[in-house]
Amino acid sequence: MHALTVDDPASAFATTLDGYAPCLSADGTVTSPLGVLFPSSDGLYLVSQGMTSPQNVTDGLISDREWHDLNPSSFFAVFYDTTYLAFYRRLNGEYGTLMLDFGKNGQARMRLMDEWGMAIVVVPGGRKIYYTKQIGNTGESGLYEMFGNEDAPYIATWRSKEFVFPTPVNMAAAIVESEGDEMDGGEEEILFWGGAVGDQMSGEIPFGDEDSDVYPGGTPISSVLRVFADGKLRATLYVKPNRFMRLPQGYAARRWEFEITTLKPVKRIAIGTAIEELR
Numbered sequence: 001m002h003a004l005t006v007d008d009p010a011s012a013f014a015t016t017l018d019g020y021a022p023c024l025s026a027d028g029t030v031t032s033p034l035g036v037l038f039p040s041s042d043g044l045y046l047v048s049q050g051m052t053s054p055q056n057v058t059d060g061l062i063s064d065r066e067w068h069d070l071n072p073s074s075f076f077a078v079f080y081d082t083t084y085l086a087f088y089r090r091l092n093g094e095y096g097t098l099m100l101d102f103g104k105n106g107q108a109r110m111r112l113m114d115e116w117g118m119a120i121v122v123v124p125g126g127r128k129i130y131y132t133k134q135i136g137n138t139g140e141s142g143l144y145e146m147f148g149n150e151d152a153p154y155i156a157t158w159r160s161k162e163f164v165f166p167t168p169v170n171m172a173a174a175i176v177e178s179e180g181d182e183m184d185g186g187e188e189e190i191l192f193w194g195g196a197v198g199d200q201m202s203g204e205i206p207f208g209d210e211d212s213d214v215y216p217g218g219t220p221i222s223s224v225l226r227v228f229a230d231g232k233l234r235a236t237l238y239v240k241p242n243r244f245m246r247l248p249q250g251y252a253a254r255r256w257e258f259e260i261t262t263l264k265p266v267k268r269i270a271i272g273t274a275i276e277e278l279r
Contacts, residue, residue, distance in 0.1 A: 021045045021054045028075025028086055034102060037084050039072035044084065044100060057100065061110045070098065078122050080129050085146075087116050087131075115146075136261030138224050138236065158266075159259040168252035173275040176223055176260065177268040178241035223262035225269070229253035244275050 021040040023029060029038040035048025043058040058067065070088050075098075077086035084100040095116035101109045117131035118141070129146045136157035225245075227235040230253040237245055241264065258271060270278045 021056075024073040025075040025077075028072065028077045030077050030079040030084065032079040032084070037077075037079070039075045039077075039086070041068075041072070043067055044072075057102075057108050058110065061100075061108060070096075076120065078120050078129065080122050085120070085129070087120065089116075117144075120146075135224065137259065138226070138261055140224075156263075157259065157261045160257055160269075163256045165254050165256070168254050169273055170249065170252045171227065171229070171247055171256060171271050172249065172273050173278055174225060174227070174237070174239075174245045174247060174258075174269070174271045175243065175278050176225060176239050176241055176262075176266060177270075178223075178262075178264045178266055223260055223264065223266070226259045226261075227271075228257040228259070230255050244278060246275075247271075 021042075023038045023040060025039050029036065035046050037044060037046050037057070039045075040054075040056075042064055043056040043062070045054040046057050047054045062070075069090055069092075071091050072088070074089040075086040076088075077084060079085070082102045082104070084098075084102075086098045087095070088098055089095050095114075097113040097115050099111045099113065101111070103109065117133040120129065120131040122129050130143060131146055132141050132143055134140065135142045223239050223241070225235075225237040225239050226233060227237070227247060229251065234251070234253075235248050237247075239245060256271070258269060260266060260269060272278045
């Protein structure tokens with residue numbers, strides 16, 4: 001392993017460090033006020049100015065077996081405030097987040113979370129951190145602020161049993177009623193960002209230093225309703241609570257299922273062959 005001291009690109013000075021600590025993930029390597037941090041085969045290592053060998057900062061915090069199980073070659077990391085934060089995928093396929101907080105005195109404290117994302121970024125100035133992940137089973141992605149509003153509800157996905165009718169019918173209308181909302185709107189909307197990351201145009205960059213809670217180009221909704229007929233997905237509806245919605249026409253089925261992914265508590269989901277049945 002080598003360290004480069006660069007005061008001038010024309011006069012870079014290379015130093016060979018003691019020990020053997022191969023870097024297992026370029027995406028898991030970050031720069032920080034402490035130095036450069038990178039995942040290796042037996043822990044997270046730090047190299048800072050003046051060191052003669054890399055320092056294993058997770059030594060004593062996690063066993064070799066547990067570290068190996070985190071699959072350090074899968075790390076995707078940033079440095080936020082005083083914390084090294086990395087998404088990982090375990091060898092058994094489970095996802096999670098490793099947080100290593102160095103605090104004010106440089107003494108590391110480790111924490112593991114179940115949260116995970118496909119991409120992560122720290123805004124200029126280091127005041128906020130955003131990440132993307134899939135929205136339930138919708139196949140679409142959302143943009144979220146980590147360590148944001150602690151009162152914000154978690155995403156939940158629920159799927160109904162299969163309803164079987166004696167003869168084929170067409171379900172023509174639906175309504176989703178949420179807790180604390182009045183009929184036909186009036187609720188405080190929670191922002192969902194539908195669609196794959198990058199497939200919607202935005203009018204401004206949401207990663208600047210401004211205090212913006214809105215991701216331009218997104219659709220403000222509180223839940224996503226999916227309708228299955230005879231085993232086929234027939235509709236994906238971006239819904240607002242307590243508003244009647246029309247379902248696609250022109251087909252009939254005997255077997256019906258419904259799935260909702262939501263940010264708000266749901267009191268009732270009603271599906272009918274006509275809006276009049278739901279009033």
